[in-house]
Amino acid sequence: MVNRSTCAYCGVGCGIEIHTNSDGSTSVKGDFEHPANFGKLCSKGSSLAHTLTGEGRLLHPKIHGLRASWEQATHYVASEFTRIIDEHGPQAVAFYVSGQLLTEDYYVANKLMKGFIGSANIDTNSRLCMSSAVAAYKRAFGEDSVPASYEDLEIADLIVLTGSNTAWCHPILFQRIKSAKAARPQMKVVVIDPRRTATCEIADLHLAIKPGTDVALFNGLLNHLQASGKTDAQYIQQHCEGFEAAMASARQAGDIQQVATLCDLPASDVAEFYQWFADTERTLTCFSQGINQSSQGTDKGNAIINCHLATGRVGKPGASPFSLTGQPNAMGGREVGGLANQLAAHMEFNPQDLKQVSEFWQAPNIARTPGLKAVDLFDAVAAGTVKAVWVMGTNPAVSLPNAGKVVQALQQAELLVVSDCIETTDTSTYAQVLLPAAGWGEKDGTVTNSERRISRQKGALEPLGEARQDWRILTDVAAAMGFAEHFPYTTAADVFREHARLTRLNRHSPRKLDLGNLAELSEQQYDELAPVQWPVLDNMDSQRLYGDGHFSTDSGKARFVAVAYSGVSHPVSPDWPLALNTGRIRDQWHTMTRTALAPPLNAHKPEPFVEIHPDTAADMGLEDQKLARIQSPWGSAILRVNVTDSLRRGELFVPMHWNDQWARGARIGELVNPAVDPISGQPESKHTPCRIEPWHPQWSAVMLSRDNLPIPDCDYAAKIRGKHFYRYELAGDATATDLTAQAQQFADTDAEPSVLYQDPRQPAMRSAWLDAGGLRTCIYIGPGNSGIIANADRNWLSGLFGKPELDAIERKALLSGKSPAGVEDCGRTICACFGVGEKTILKAIREHRLTDAAAVGKLLKAGTNCGSCVSEIKGLLAAN
């Protein structure tokens, strides 16, 4: 059976076919008919079937750690929310939701909080991802509407990828650009990124910009465009406002040389970029987290958009400012209003919109003012003003900046409810109530990708255990809170139709979001909904927006925004001399709750790491592949050093993914500074001042086990799931006294090891547990600088878990940590004195054409000591 759905990961929103085989197993393939990917999938998407495992799933509701019925859990959540609202008012409660939720889930959550609880304290992890882009679009176009389509990637003559490691974060879009460039070599690609990422593979020009200086670069560009007469005066005059003010501000960026100096770029590179941009009508500027995750993210977005407005390149084929969103349904969340500063369906907290929505919802108690944005929201939880928070499908203990403070907030919240498909996350650990949500493959609804394309995400599997759709969980709680008549949904389509009807209100405004034609879908039509870009109207081309120069503002004109470079919030200093950048890696997703379950995805970058330029590494006394402690004023982490000249000197890159479920001491969110963009509230995750030093553990260890063992409580730990095994890289500061006991503790067993190696001189021991001759667990502990730990052949050891039984040589080699490849099975021992085996002797006889025992002895020594084996050697000679 085949179910068409969409990928669980990034904002590209690839179509996927979930094949359910006759044996109940599932496999996934790209959907050749889906216009986002035309059948292609990246490494993460291809591995989705691996994540369809029961492992780690939350199967039943739990209250205070005890299993509860849905009725009990729903009632508990509803009554506790009601109690806290009664005691402290609606501002004392909050939802923190996720770009992983489907549009239907988002809609119900938003309606419940804003419409009926009467607070706008619903924010989403999309805040961390693209809220600056939202704010920039709204400031420029009057609405959060992305003007471009993926097709523009293929028809542009110049693609500027700024703050976007497209190759790893939007791999299918990267493949589309790469193919287009291969077909049209004259097409140019400029990558603007402090790091020389994998995306630079296709770059004609890479500007390794100094972090945080993007506004200056694009203001300089605007300046250059005007100076070189490349601005479109007519377009500006007819379709835009605020150009003069923006130009005045841009002029302060100075000439190319000044920009180059500020951005720490070669002036010739800046000039070339400017020249290409000026000369290329079909220019598409794609921007992502490198622009958005900044204390000046909104201004950066507008600096980019200003250049496109000045050249009239908005919503035209191959020409637009194009925000690439991070999550599969960040866009859907934006559409329903899942951010605290949006109301619903792109409407705002103004009297007119409030009136419309409250009437539509029949919600007189509707929230009248924006709520708390993510960082402020958890600050309020920490301060005790927000007392109850319901976290849905996200992991703020890992992903928010200053994550240590977030953990404190979660610990002291009066009520923490977590609905998730995974039982144990760094966040759910602190929850009083756990609600099992359907996971990818089970979830049913719609998502919107980066090009405004709505696709069905259709469940192929029954939810595991008692897991339910998020919209249903919310609907039941809403009913239990007394709002049943306003939440009458029995299917996802019910919710979707209402959402589509609500967007129709935009018809009476300049806003573009209108799903009007979808408001009357039947259940079957909804089920079979083909991917479609909004607005979904008969009389409107939805492929691109604003190409006609008519924008969503009241005046219909786009707004230039006067922006000025102001630098990062927390610059480096003598005490904190390095700049920490965070981001994604190719094969992991967010906090790894899914991707870490897929063995193929853990092989690329198995351990949490910090990238550093060789010169900086030398300055700091760091060695490649050794451990380092990295500290910021907000926290610290221990990571494996990856020396690479793809970074600028003085800067560090650390992946955002690792957390306490897969590591110890590696949650980079703890270090990230809490500064946010004043407009969007998006944190500055791309720049935190920090320092780094070598970390010399007293001991280090590598352990592999067939079992999913708890991560030992030590200073450094990384857990890697492989095929048939888990690997643990461990290190600690404390001097170990009883290594045997420690090994047993790590291996989580009381049993004596089957094989044991000890060397008392140093803290060294290796042990293995086998059952029925097959490998269960092996562990190697040595001194901090131990060669055996560093050199243990992990690949070979990993392979042993696929075997029911180790052969004699494997078993002998096991605790050496070295593959016996190349070590010959020398067979039954013939000469015991010199340890010469039958096979060795036979081989020598054959290869050297030996004819007597003396010759064998001369070559192999066999038989030359006690001579006991001479008769056997003679026997072998005779037989050959």
Place this chain on the structure above:
Amino acid sequence: MRHHAVKTESSKPKLVFVGNGMAGTRTLEELLTLTPDKYDISVIGEEHFGNYNRIMLSPVLAGEKTIENIMLNDDEWYRRNNVVFYKGEQAVAIDRVKRQVTTRNGKCIPYDRLVLATGSTPFRIPVPGNDLTNVLTFRDIDDVNNMLQLSRHKQHAAVIGGGLLGLEAANGLRKQGMDVTVVHAYDAILNRQLDKTASRLLQDTLEQKGIRFLMNAATDSIQGNADNEVCGLNFKDGRQLAVDMVVMATGVQPNISLAKSCGLQCDRGILVNDVMQSFDPAIYAVGECVQHRGQLFGLVAPGYDQARVCANHLAELGIARYTQKALATQLKITGIQAFSAGQFDHVPDSEEITFFDGQLGHYKKLVIKDNQLVGAVLYGDTQDGGWFFELIQQQTDISPIRDQLIFGKDFCQWPEQATAPLPAAA
């Protein structure tokens, strides 16, 4: 005068070997390789056989090999090499003045050079009854034949002595279907060759084969019946054991009576210098009958080393010198691998690296001192014994491969600059 006494048809000097055992014959073989025609050679051998591999008597007793299998040199070999072989002759006197050896049958065999390779005699513990019928030792083919014959109509055997030879005897007799009890005076078998752990593993294995052990058992007397046949053992602590056959495997004594009788300087063995010469420069001695720098020898390896040196000197090359080396021992029981070399028990200032696979019964211990391997005990998997033994003998600095050492040569990679490690002592 001497000239007249040794006058024969040949003008070549005469070399006589007393003893046809492993050390003596190896000396002869080495000499023939170095210089086949230097001497007129004769060999006086007490046993009625050619030269055989004595340490393979255990497999013969166990029924795994035949006497033919373990023969090294037959009569034809002596003929081919122009060696006069006095088989079954016992040398009873040496006239060092006349330079001749007299045999029990009255033959007078003149020599210019004499090699004494008289070996050793099993030690019989001095307790009452040690000469009863069916109290045997385990030294030569006759002993093996006696044991095999008795095993056919006796049921209960005691082997006194839990050393290498005792355990091999016990295993052989068990294989022949007897009830066998090993009586050992200490709390661990092979206590001179193995450490406690390996000893325990070995005892477990042997017990699984049906051999019983009586530990810490000091024999007080051996009891006989009316026919003067052995019927039991009495121990100092009052324990008793009913048996109808006893094998004494309580060590050996060098055979030095012949040497002593001709006035050669002896202590516990025949005293020899570093080229294996006795105090009479015409007389050499090799093997278990010698005492070199205070040391006696009970294993074949040093005997072979001595043979090489002795032959070199007899060939008048004069470039070899015997030095005692660390010793390796190996138990010869089929299916059991036990190995030890060097110092391995409570060596001061040493460190012990251990490997233990309890399910397979594999145990390894390496003793490291000053970054050198000084001792090794292996049980179960002894494949790398020879290599460890080399490292011990060559006093190699093993620090670059310490982490992998115990896994054997195949798993040790020397750092680039030290691919051919030099002995530390070089």
